[in-house]
Amino acid sequence: MNRKEVITIVAAILSSGVINIFITNILYGRQLRKELKQKGNDKISQDIEKSLQYYRELELKLKTQEIFNFEDRLKDKNPNINMFEGEMIYPEVLNDFKTMNEFIEDIQTCRKEHEKNFSCRLALYLVxxxxxxxxxxxxSATIQESELPLIGTVLIFDLQEWQKKVDKLLVKEINKHNYKLESHETIKWRLLRKRILKRNYENSFLYYFRTQKPKKSRKLKKIRKQNNQM
Structure with a gap:
């Protein structure tokens, strides 16, 4: 084997090694980017799941209810108290100004720390x-604190409607296990904003209390039915 042939073989071997190293580096780089992306997605998913759980704990607080004038009626030894039906109820968060303000603080904490992780629809229901x-x-600045539970026996219909809608959305989202961030600076946000904020508020009893503008609503049937059971 002459010198020229040896040089040719060595060059081929070196060339092959360089190609292998080059290909290996490309494949490793792709794998590394894939792993980093997966870790990033896992971190985002964990953050979103944590936010969804916080939101659900918040809205479920509205399911805790109190019977109106329950303690006074116990003192009077009222035998007509029925724990299963026919009682005027209100959300515990409207027991007094303190519980109401504490719930408002919970809402604002949820918005500040978690709103960015919610879909447009969920975020707007939080807003x-x-x-x-x-x-x-x-x-509430126009009423006595003792009147808040009475107001709550009407507003509970607004709050129950909101809570049930949001809980259904949250459970569906939590069960997906495949979370993605959604921008709140989109056409979708603007379209949903009017429907969720304005329409829901204008169909609430609080809107009537604040504006004295009558509005037909199926909620009135619920109140009449409740009053007929008293």
Whole structure:
């Protein structure tokens, strides 16, 4: 084997090694980027799941209810108290100004720390309940604190409707296990904003209390039915 042939073989071997190294580096780089992307997605998913759980704990607080004038009626030894039906109830968060303000603080914490992780629809329902309670806070300045539970026996229909809608959306979202971030600076946000914020508020009893503008609603049938059971 002459010198020229040896040089040719060595060059081929070196060339092959360089190609293998080059290909290996490309494949490793792709795998590394894939792993980093997956870790990033996992971190985002964990953050979103945490936010969804916080939101659900918040809205489920509205399911805790109190019977109107329950303690006074116990003191009077009222035998007509029925724990299963026919009683005027209100959300525990409207027991007094303190519980109402604590719930408002929970809403604002949820917005500040978690709103960015929600879909447009879920985020707007959170914005809605925040504004609803801010309106309620303004209205509460015109009543005595002792009257808040009585007002709550009417507003419970607004709050139950919101809670049931949001809980259904949250459970569906939590069960997906495949979370994606959604921008709140889109046409979708603007279209949903009017429907969720304005329409829901204008169809609420709080809107009637604040504006005295009558509005037909199926909720009135619920109140009449409840009153007929008293």
């Amino acid at each position: 809605y309940i925040d504004r609803y309670f801010q309106e309620l806070r303004l209205y």
